[in-house]
Amino acid sequence: MxxxxxxxxxxxxxxLVKLHRYKVHEKLVNHPELYPGxxxxxxxxxxxxxxxxxxxAEQLRRAPxxxxxxxxxxxxxxxxxxxxxxNDLRSLRVYxxxxxxxxxxxLREVFQELEHQAQEGFTPEETQLMSALAQRMIHxxxxx
Numbered sequence: 001m002x003x004x005x006x007x008x009x010x011x012x013x014x015x016l017v018k019l020h021r022y023k024v025h026e027k028l029v030n031h032p033e034l035y036p037g038x039x040x041x042x043x044x045x046x047x048x049x050x051x052x053x054x055x056x057a058e059q060l061r062r063a064p065x066x067x068x069x070x071x072x073x074x075x076x077x078x079x080x081x082x083x084x085x086x087n088d089l090r091s092l093r094v095y096x097x098x099x100x101x102x103x104x105x106x107l108r109e110v111f112q113e114l115e116h117q118a119q120e121g122f123t124p125e126e127t128q129l130m131s132a133l134a135q136r137m138i139h140x141x142x143x144x
Contacts, residue, residue, distance in 0.1 A: 013137075016118075020118075021037075024110055028107070030103075033077040034077070034079070034103055038073075041056060041071075041074070041080075042079065042096070042104050043104070043107070044059050044060060045094060045095070045100070046101075049095050050094070051093065052091045052094070053067055053091070053094060054091070056071075056094060071094060074100075077099075078099040079096070079099055079100040080097060081094075083095065
């Protein structure tokens with residue numbers, strides 16, 4: 001396959017991700033202290049509240065130190081709370097607060113709005129194909 005074409009595709013995907021993150025941050029006017037990299041952490045806690053910091057770092061594929069910094073900021077802003085694990089006092093468990101749940105509601109609305117905007121003019125078949133191709137690319141990169 002043409003190397004220049006591959007570089008262009010990956011560059012376009014990178015630009016898409018950057019633009020999405022910027023637009024999410026721009027539209028979260030009710031949560032200006034929520035940094036662009038933090039929504040995935042909120043979504044992960046929504047899937048399983050009360051995870052350990054170590055588990056969050058693994059799920060998010062981030063360094064534990066990076067997640068610790070994120071959590072300190074998010075705790076100071078009121079989005080999460082950390083509590084000692086009653087079964088292992090060396091571990092901290094992370095929980096969503098009411099403010100974190102409110103941010104999730106707003107995030108879902110923003111993500112849905114951006115998804116519709118990004119897919120404007122796509123047929124259902126094109127949307128389905130794009131999703132399948134993206135899933136294959138994710139799988140390919142994770143497997144290597």
